[in-house]
Amino acid sequence: MRPKLTLKQIAKELDVSISTVSKALRDSSEIGEETREKIKAFAKFYNYKPNNIALSLKNRKTKTIGIIIPEIVHHFFTTVISGVEKVANEMGYNVIICLSDNSFDKEVINMEMLANGSTDGFIMSLAKETMQKGDYHHLIEAISQGMPLVLFDRVVDQILCDKVIIDDVLGAQKAVQHLVDIGCKRIALISTVDYVSVGKLRTQGYTLALEENDLEVDEDLILKIEEMEESEDKIERFLRDKEVDGIFAVNEHFAISAIKYLQEHGKRVPEDVSVIGFTDGELSKRFIPSLTTVSQHGTRMGEEAARILIEKLEKTPGEDEQYRTVIVETGLVKRNSTKSLK
Amino acid sequence: MRPKLTLKQIAKELDVSISTVSKALRDSSEIGEETREKIKAFAKFYNYKPNNIALSLKNRKTKTIGIIIPEIVHHFFTTVISGVEKVANEMGYNVIICLSDNSFDKEVINMEMLANGSTDGFIMSLAKETMQKGDYHHLIEAISQGMPLVLFDRVVDQILCDKVIIDDVLGAQKAVQHLVDIGCKRIALISTVDYVSVGKLRTQGYTLALEENDLEVDEDLILKIEEMEESEDKIERFLRDKEVDGIFAVNEHFAISAIKYLQEHGKRVPEDVSVIGFTDGELSKRFIPSLTTVSQHGTRMGEEAARILIEKLEKTPGEDEQYRTVIVETGLVKRNSTKSLK
DNA sequence: TTTCAACACGAAAACGATTTCGTGCCAGTA
DNA sequence: TACTGGCACGAAATCGTTTTCGTGTTGAAA
Incomplete structure (x- = not known):
């Protein structure tokens, strides 16, 4: 040796x-x-x-950025990571990844670990539990220590920092509008609980689209799901006695569960019911029928977040504390789970 | 501030x-x-x-382990990562992830970066290009510097180090045996090129299973695919003029492409053709028909790799240079893409 | 012959922590 | 009185770099 x-x-x-x-x-x-x-x-x-460690100590910068995300076994997050990795590498930065497992405590612990010199800044998407508690002291702490923070996707208004999000409202609205355009009258929403920001915003978009088309918002056609595990059951019970001709779901899984139930009960997709999901993953692409979805462009979000963070890191501190919120456009990827426009 | x-x-x-x-x-x-x-x-x-950096410098250990994988947008790898993360966290270690993008150069660069003090050891799965070139100097270099290395999944015999693999031969063999058991006579193999170790090994398993059942190995029923992008085309052309009643594919994607083609051409799965994939992902679970697959237990592989690495790290160096190869068992998850046993 | 700049290099501080080895002081003992 | 031994604390080295500030030598100008 x-x-x-x-x-x-x-x-x-x-x-x-x-x-x-x-x-x-x-x-x-x-x-x-x-x-x-x-x-x-x-x-x-x-x-x-x-030796990098010695350099880091001397320069007081580590040239690494920390990513903390709720889970990694999730296509959207991995695309974001690969986006971050890409621009980080180009700029000579390393990426260190921690998972919060959607737990507040783990998020705090990970963040404190990384904040003690291991990284120069953070890119994060908040844990579900964190948003539920509304406790952001760890974020505030990091910022007040001069560590730049970029939030993406699951962000929160109370924290002043750079943010990269998609326009959830508009994305949902466009999706529902498309359902209306192809002739759907009774459009159901399958969403997550409201304290997850995306759940709330996408619900807003849904409501907005209906109102703009003078369609009634029927609370009976809205399902809010708390836990991933219970989703299939809930969706089955929800759809059992409903007459719908369109469904907008806030993720792939809900959409597919719905399609499954419909097909097993004699409805055809898209002939009888059109279904749109959110987040464009492997599943959407390859499912049969392939899924019409709102695409989130995770890679682009990651790239954007990394660029913003690194820019902050390389600027002399103190001057010009401006925070940006970048909105990455969503797209509607039309596939076979929706009827085509007449 | x-x-x-x-x-x-x-x-x-x-x-x-x-x-x-x-x-x-x-x-x-x-x-x-x-x-x-x-x-x-x-x-x-x-x-x-x-301050972690100061501690690292003083103690000459960073308490972080580096993972280098070919890509992250891939369900199997993310499960491995989450396994590593889990036990690393429990033992007070951080995880720093780099992607090689299947490029030899990126793999070398990343490894050299991390080796300069950033991590105490490595967990890696080799880039396709690396295996193709057969150039492992960066691995040898790291080992000779006293950095423990654990390879998983895409490993290579020439390198002496700890390894965590699945029994690809046996996994494939069991899958093909199952096809035989449910009555398939003409079983096709859709695999990757041989220099990717898993492609070769799974082909061996396929051959073995056929031989054991006194079935002829027909080269005409074997397809080797080089690039992911061309897979759909190749599979279509491959299946066009073949009469098969069973297909074993070395990943989900090939399996699903095959099913798609079959369904579009009037064959029913599993009634006319039974299909088995390798690697159990989201897609397999939720596809219709859901896919019978060989499950790789990525999480367990990650946990195992992390445990081995950390054990090496905490042992006083020098003594007892034994390298282990842990084989994680595969399972056959039976779903709806194969006929049931009579 | 003196003086001074330029040259080529070394000593030491600094980054933030740990750890070994003193050291000054006080109480107790011979 | 002189010595011993704790006690409570500080100085300094160390990890591997970078960087500032000397410093000794040389050659040329005065």
């Missing part, structure tokens, strides 16, 4: 001082050409690379 | 030396009770937390 080479060892080996080695490697004109070349040749030969 | 508290500041504030503060916070008996309590109270009040 050959341990890593350090400046000190090079210095001893070549019988010069540590400072000389450091300067030579950084091409300082202070060092004579001969010595400089000798040192550089030696370092190259033995593949010297400066 | 209030910058982070350091030992030095506490020392100045309380008019004691830095060493005293450090010792007091670590409950050293060297420090008088009164002083100790005073310091601890102060630190607690201002929420002092030691």
Whole structure:
């Protein structure tokens, strides 16, 4: 086992001082050409690379950014991560990922861990539990310590920081409008509970679209689901006695559960009922019928978030504390779970 | 903006030396009770937390482990990550993730970055390009520097290190055996090219199962796919003029493409053709018909890999250089894409 | 011959923590 | 009185860098 080479060892080996080695490697004109070349040749030969930890300590920056997300086994989040990774890498940053598991405590612990010098800034999407509690002291703490924070997707108004979101209201509205356009009259909504911001906003979009088309908003046609696990049951019970010709669901899973139930009970999709989901994942693409969805462009969100964060990190601090909220446009990907426009 | 508290500041504030503060916070008996309590109270009040970077430098360990995987937008890898995360967190480790994008160069760069002090060890699955080139100098380099390495899934015999794999041969064999058991006679294989180890091994399993049942191995019934993008085309062309009653595919996507083609051409699954995939993802579960698959237990692989790595990290180095290869059992999850046993 | 700049390099501080080794003081003992 | 031994604390080294500020040598100008 050959341990890593350090400046000190090079210095001893070549019988010069540590400072000389450091300067030579950084091409300082202070060092004579001969010595400089000798040192550089030696370092190259033995593949010297400066120790990141020492550099981080010295420079007080780690060149790594921390991502904290509720879960990773979720297509949307992985696309965001790959977006972040991409621009982070291009800019010479590393990415360190922590999962909150949708637990408030884990989110706090992870954040405190990373805040103690491990990262220069954060990109986060909040845990469900955090939003429910409304306790954001850890975010405030980090910001007040001068760590830039970019929230995405699951954001919260009370926190002043940069944000990358999609226009959930508009996305939902466009989806429901499309259902109206293809002739649906009784459109159901399958959403999550309101304290998850996206649930609330997408519900707003749904309502808005109906109102704009002078359709009545019937509370009976709205289902709010709390736990992923109970979703299939709830959706079955919900659809059992309803006559609907359109369904807007706030994610792929709800949409597919609905389709399954419908098909098992003699309804055809899209002939009898048109269904639209939210978030464009593998499932939507390959399900039969393939799903019409609102696409969230996770990769773009990740790229955007990383760009904003790094920009903040590289700017001299103090000046111009402006926070931006970037809205990434949603698209409606039309596939086979909706009738085509007449 | 209030910058982070350091030992030095506490020392100045309380008019004691830095060493005293450090010792007091670590409950050293060297420090008088009164002083100790005073310091601890102060630190607690201002929420002092030691700087990770400084600790890393001092202790020469970072308490973080690096994961390098080919891609993250892939259900199997995310389950592995969440497994690693879980046990890493329990043991007080952080996880830093890098993506190689299946590129050899990116893999090398990422690895060198992380090896310069950022992590204590690696958990990796090799990039396709790396396996193709057969160039593993970066792995050897890391190992020779004393960084433990655990390979999983896409591993390679030439490298001496711990490994976590599934028994691809057996998994495939069991799958094909099941097809035989339910009465299939002409079983096709849709696989990836051989230099990806899993492609080769699963092909072996396929062959083995056929031979054991005295069925002929017909090269005409074997398709090897190089690029994900061309898979649908290739599968369609492959199936066009074939009479098969069973298909074993080495991943979900190939399986589903096959089913799609069959259904569009008047065959029923599973009545006319039974299909089995490999890797149990969201898609398999929710596709209609839901897919019978060989489940890889990614979470368990991640947990296992993390456990092995951390064990290595916490053992005093030098002694007992034994490398293990853990084989995680596969399971056959029977769903609706295969006929049931008579 | 003296003086001074330029050159080439080294010493030391700093980043934030831990730890070893002193050291000053006081009480107790011979 | 002189010595010993705790006690409570501080100084300094250390981890691996970078960077500021010397400092000794040389050659040229005065």
